[in-house]
Amino acid sequence: MATYGSASTVALRQQYVPAAQRGPITRLLEDERRLAFCLMLPTMVLLALFIAYPFVNGILLAVTDTRVGMPGHFVGLDNFTKIWRDDIFHVAVWNTCLYTFVTTVFKLVLGLWLALLLNRHFRGKAFMRAFILLPFIIPTVLSTFAWKWMFDPTFSVLNWVLFHVGIIQTRINWLGDPVMAMVSVIIVNVWRGVPFYAISLLAGLQTISPELHEAAAIDGARAWNRFRHVTWPLLLPVTLVIVLFSVIQTFADFQLVYVLTGGGPANATQLFATYAYQLGIGTGLLSQGAAISLAIFPILLLVVIVQLIYIRRAETL
Amino acid sequence: MRRIHRRKLLKLSGASTLAAGSGLAGILASGQAPAFAQGTTLQWLKFVDFVPVSDQLLKGKIKDECKKALGIDLSIETINGDGIQARISAAIQSRSGPDIMMAASNWGQLYAENLVDVSDIAEEVGKAQGGYFQTSRDIAYDGKRWIAMPFTILGVLFANRTSWFADVGVTPGKFPGTWDDYRAIGKQMKSKNHPYGQTLAHAFGDGPAFWYPYLWSWGGKEVEADGKTVALNSKGTVESVKFAVAFWKECFDDGGMSWDDAGNNRAFLANTISSTSNGASIYLLAKAKADTYLTESGKPLKDDIFHAPLPKGPAGQFSYHVPFSNLVPTYGKNQKAAKDFLRWFHTKDIYGEWFTSQQGFSTGTTRMWEDDPVWKVDPIMAPFRTAAESGHFAGYAGPAGRAAAEAISKFIIVDMYTKAVQGMPAEEAVKWAHAELVKIYA
Numbered sequence: 001m002a003t004y005g006s007a008s009t010v011a012l013r014q015q016y017v018p019a020a021q022r023g024p025i026t027r028l029l030e031d032e033r034r035l036a037f038c039l040m041l042p043t044m045v046l047l048a049l050f051i052a053y054p055f056v057n058g059i060l061l062a063v064t065d066t067r068v069g070m071p072g073h074f075v076g077l078d079n080f081t082k083i084w085r086d087d088i089f090h091v092a093v094w095n096t097c098l099y100t101f102v103t104t105v106f107k108l109v110l111g112l113w114l115a116l117l118l119n120r121h122f123r124g125k126a127f128m129r130a131f132i133l134l135p136f137i138i139p140t141v142l143s144t145f146a147w148k149w150m151f152d153p154t155f156s157v158l159n160w161v162l163f164h165v166g167i168i169q170t171r172i173n174w175l176g177d178p179v180m181a182m183v184s185v186i187i188v189n190v191w192r193g194v195p196f197y198a199i200s201l202l203a204g205l206q207t208i209s210p211e212l213h214e215a216a217a218i219d220g221a222r223a224w225n226r227f228r229h230v231t232w233p234l235l236l237p238v239t240l241v242i243v244l245f246s247v248i249q250t251f252a253d254f255q256l257v258y259v260l261t262g263g264g265p266a267n268a269t270q271l272f273a274t275y276a277y278q279l280g281i282g283t284g285l286l287s288q289g290a291a292i293s294l295a296i297f298p299i300l301l302l303v304v305i306v307q308l309i310y311i312r313r314a315e316t317l
Numbered sequence: 318m319r320r321i322h323r324r325k326l327l328k329l330s331g332a333s334t335l336a337a338g339s340g341l342a343g344i345l346a347s348g349q350a351p352a353f354a355q356g357t358t359l360q361w362l363k364f365v366d367f368v369p370v371s372d373q374l375l376k377g378k379i380k381d382e383c384k385k386a387l388g389i390d391l392s393i394e395t396i397n398g399d400g401i402q403a404r405i406s407a408a409i410q411s412r413s414g415p416d417i418m419m420a421a422s423n424w425g426q427l428y429a430e431n432l433v434d435v436s437d438i439a440e441e442v443g444k445a446q447g448g449y450f451q452t453s454r455d456i457a458y459d460g461k462r463w464i465a466m467p468f469t470i471l472g473v474l475f476a477n478r479t480s481w482f483a484d485v486g487v488t489p490g491k492f493p494g495t496w497d498d499y500r501a502i503g504k505q506m507k508s509k510n511h512p513y514g515q516t517l518a519h520a521f522g523d524g525p526a527f528w529y530p531y532l533w534s535w536g537g538k539e540v541e542a543d544g545k546t547v548a549l550n551s552k553g554t555v556e557s558v559k560f561a562v563a564f565w566k567e568c569f570d571d572g573g574m575s576w577d578d579a580g581n582n583r584a585f586l587a588n589t590i591s592s593t594s595n596g597a598s599i600y601l602l603a604k605a606k607a608d609t610y611l612t613e614s615g616k617p618l619k620d621d622i623f624h625a626p627l628p629k630g631p632a633g634q635f636s637y638h639v640p641f642s643n644l645v646p647t648y649g650k651n652q653k654a655a656k657d658f659l660r661w662f663h664t665k666d667i668y669g670e671w672f673t674s675q676q677g678f679s680t681g682t683t684r685m686w687e688d689d690p691v692w693k694v695d696p697i698m699a700p701f702r703t704a705a706e707s708g709h710f711a712g713y714a715g716p717a718g719r720a721a722a723e724a725i726s727k728f729i730i731v732d733m734y735t736k737a738v739q740g741m742p743a744e745e746a747v748k749w750a751h752a753e754l755v756k757i758y759a
Contacts, residue, residue, distance in 0.1 A: 067427075068406045068409050068410050068427065068428060068431075069409040069410055069412075069428050069430060070430055070431075082756075085756070087749070087752075087753065088727065088753075152572075152580075152583070153570070153571075153572025153573075153584075154572060154580075154584045154589050155583070171572075173571055173572060173575065175518070175574075175575030176517075176518070176575035176576075181575065261518070261575070262519035262520075262577065263519055264518040264519035264575075264732075265518050265519070265574045265575065265732075265739070266732040266735040266736050266739060278726055278727065279726075280406075281402055281403050281406045282402065282723075282726035283427065283719075283722060283723040283726045283727070284406065284427040284719075284722075
């Protein structure tokens with residue numbers, strides 16, 4: 001009896017089944033390089049439109065003297081020289097670095113702590129996980145207005161509570177004192193950012209096999225050692241990616257500070273983005289606003305390069 | 318369908334010809350919209366009015382009257398004040414957007430090259446209505462042409478608590494006339510837990526409206542009349558800063574370091590401050606919600622408020638009121654219709670309707686409105702009648718041009734006082750602000 005794969009059967013099948021019709025597009029896409037290009041094309045178009053074009057436009061603006069409604073002329077690096085000599089810009093640079101560093105540290109520590117807690121089994125776990133996302137879900141402007149009320153010198157609920165608990169005797173001038181104003185914007189940023197860290201790190205934690213922990217526990221490792229030698233090394237690549245995203249977002253933060261303090265008092269909370277907006281929109285100096293925005297770029301690039309190197313190292317360990 | 322007889326048609330064509338030749342009078346006489354404007358829709362972007370009834374009037378009756386008189390469909394979009402400049406910038410830059418845009422302060426000077434010359438309307442209205450206040454001219458005239466149509470001026474005076482001032486022997490008729498006297502009273506007020514209140518934060522209206530005239534009253538100024546020579550670092554300015562530091566500590570609520578434009582309103586309405594420089598909004602809100610805003614003894618707060626001008630300094634008495642104007646961008650396809658609308662809107666009858674609805678919150682842009690009957694309605698609002706007369710604008714003694722706008726936007730003058738109150742020596746704070754102004758005016 002002839003099998004299906006025998007030479008005679010194949011010959012028979014070829015007699016009755018017509019050969020597949022391959023159109024020109026199919027033939028074209030059979031080349032893997034062309035197929036890859038076609039699959040990448042939509043992403044490339046999107047990136048070109050929404051990332052590359054604004055970025056290149058920003059560079060072009062920064063090297064001209066463009067004002068709102070007025071075409072600019074090429075001025076080379078004049079705008080960068082101007083902002084380099086600008087005291088308010090120096091304050092904005094320092095504030096942005098401080099703001100980003102402090103908030104990132106707090107968000108990481110608190111987010112990790114929350115993620116470890118949420119990774120345990122307890123009743124209402126799903127509800128809690130959804131609940132802690134609230135600060136991240138609520139539009140920033142809306143939640144910041146609520147915080148503004150909580151920091152209000154006249155109506156501050158925080159002051160009211162602290163006073164009635166007996167912790168303070170006089171009110172804290174949350175947004176009026178330069179140091180407290182920075183502390184306040186940091187608090188709000190941390191409040192808003194912790195859920196992002198917690199949920200992302202929780203996702204990372206759930207990829208770690210429980211068997212590794214069980215094996216370590218059998219070998220006598222205590223909780224801290226299990227975290228240090230099992231959890232942390234496996235979580236590190238995810239953590240670095242989260243920190244990378246967070247640093248980029250925090251560095252370019254605008255709405256929170258704009259709503260809460262407007263950059264005041266006396267520029268004590270002025271950031272890159274708020275100052276760029278103040279110059280670009282408030283005074284119509286688009287080119288100087290663009291130069292300030294671009295000034296973030298080398299700093300962020302450095303941060304990104306360093307972190308990507310670490311991520312690569314962490315992955316190859 | 319309504320039939321038009323030959324005679325009627327001839328009459329209308331005659332009226333239209335007359336309208337074309339004789340401007341608004343002709344249009345109104347004909348009782349018909351001019352042909353050029355038929356079916357035209359004008360988009361007007363404006364601030365949400367603090368007096369809601371004024372916006373209702375614009376969006377209702379005046380919109381209908383505009384349709385009847387000019388044949389123009391008026392589409393009014395109202396948005397909050399702190400978002401409007403971004404909208405204007407975006408519209409000017411992209412060359413598309415509303416046909417008319419309401420601007421605060423001297424924003425028009427920032428976009429002068431992109432604005433339609435409205436000199437014909439502005440001159441016409443100014444001439445017919447007793448001439449513009451200096452503030453209107455400062456922000457809408459660039460030295461060659463009117464780049465914006467002055468819309469209104471919001472008078473800024475001190476709102477004061479009558480009973481608390483009476484406790485220290487001050488009556489509305491004998492309000493402190495000098496900064497020294499005002500400070501002496503403020504000391505007593507603060508000791509009774511009724512401090513004065515003023516913003517030292519980045520509040521775009523209230524900040525400049527108090528600290529600029531305060532500076533001028535000491536003889537300080539940003540620039541000389543030439544608009545180029547920065548003159549801030551002077552004896553007068555340094556004295557004003559030194560005085561402000563002590564003044565702040567002795568008399569003011571330190572919450573003002575964080576107040577936005579609504580901060581002092583909230584504090585006053587909550588019975589925590591006794592005196593603050595502001596528009597009439599505090600009083601008008603207390604009046605509109607007499608059952609909500611009460612004094613500590615349970616009486617309506619509105620009956621415990623009086624208004625007074627800023628005191629004199631060594632160099633005299635000054636004031637700064639917040640002006641608004643309407644911009645007609647050059648990108649607009651309905652420039653002529655926009656100008657016709659503004660001309661019509663600023664006629665005595667139409668603007669008068671709107672002006673009356675403001676209840677004195679607006680002082681008008683020309684002197685004629687000082688004689689309006691609205692000032693006889695409520696004696697508490699009467700001090701606003703002539704408030705704009707002593708008004709100057711940022712950039713004084715120079716023009717209120719682009720550099721002045723940049724200085725306001727960067728809060729240089731306000732921050733000079735803030736830095737000093739925060740502990741920086743007065744001379745250093747003035748030097749810092751002077752250096753910043755030099756960069757701006759260079």
